Amino acid sequence: MLDDNENSRDYRVRLFFKQKPEVSKAAILDKMDVRSPGFAPRDGKRDSDRLDFRHPNFVTNIGGKSVGATWSIRDEEIEYPGDLTPYLPALEQSWLWDDAEGPVGDSEHQLVVLDQTAANMRPLERLAMMQLLVASVVETHPCEAIYWEATEQFLHPKKFLEGLKEFAAKPWKAPGAFNVRVSRVIGYGERRDDDSRDMLVDSLGLGILGWPDFQCHFRGLDWKEIQQIIYEKALEVFEKGPKIQDGQAFPGINASQVWKCRYEEAILGPPRKVIDIDPGIPYCAGLRYAVTAGVYVK
Structure with a gap:
């Protein structure tokens, strides 16, 4: 039971x-x-x-x-x-x-x-x-x-x-089991300039089953490559269970990049826990960029 x-x-x-x-x-x-x-x-x-x-x-x-x-x-x-x-x-x-x-x-x-x-x-x-x-x-x-x-x-x-x-x-x-969404973020807080035009890729379908979904808020990267990464991470959870630990790092799009993960609340609804993938400077975006780079974003 x-x-x-x-x-x-x-x-x-x-x-x-x-x-x-x-x-x-x-x-x-x-x-x-x-x-x-x-x-x-x-x-x-x-x-x-x-x-x-x-x-x-x-x-x-x-x-x-x-x-x-x-x-x-x-x-x-x-x-x-x-x-x-x-x-x-x-x-x-x-x-x-x-x-x-x-x-x-x-x-x-x-x-x-x-x-x-x-x-x-x-x-x-x-x-x-x-x-x-x-x-x-x-x-x-x-x-x-x-x-x-x-x-x-x-x-x-x-x-x-x-x-x-x-x-x-x-x-x-099978079709429908999970989805990997792609969204454009135009402004956050009081910012509405070109520098705040970021993208968000997230999975949907694991959270409702009790597992964490994935998300990546980024700029300056090919969204199709990010979509593929999150698709593969979601498949890993279905096949092996959620093995990623908070703060764990893994290679990014190329071997020279080190991306870290952490558990967060989802940026885009429905409300759920997600594993947030941080691509690091200069690709991380939103408030995370403000914390990482020491830039004030309202």
Whole structure:
């Protein structure tokens, strides 16, 4: 049994549809019977309207009580169909699907797949169970787009299913498992000049599973190289666990660079602990640059 974690958050994935789908609970369970034997409806009925599920293998400790992890599917209307404004940040960071705007804009309904009281599951088991349930719903109820809310990216349904099959032995490599975002920082504090135009690259998807994400706030470096570094560091955590210690150093883009890590609060939301990668002078940016270089930045 795993320990309680008071900082847990539900893991959500949203499936977008043009029209309201007629959800078949039995069809979803038929798929899950193959993918994860033991997955069952909480009410014991395969044909009821209650879309809540459990699995006997996953029990957590919350408040000193044994509580089973649960999964739910909810039917919701999209509040403003055709309005992409709420999704623009995710659309910009959806590296695996360049043309998601059309299907997302055409959708009016959504099925929300989420887990509850599941935060204390082992990270890879939690991720895999969500992937299997989403795949089962998508196969039985074809949708226009998948919004992997936990990693803030849109996925093409067909590509998601293909990727999940391809990386069955390594679910962290499947589409949606984690994302590496790239953002431009234009000004901080009272500064709004060219010297304050920095970039931030961070990972998203490890924090919700209980592991630290990564971030690097920098200037004067190729963001694609930083994105690749953070991608590789995130993969290391999935494959080996978080081994990096506070203050640990590792080579940068070239062997002459020594970059240090430290644990911090994330600069860009959602709120979470991250391993901050400091590329050192002259590449470090923001308030960290002020401390390192002795420059006052308000």
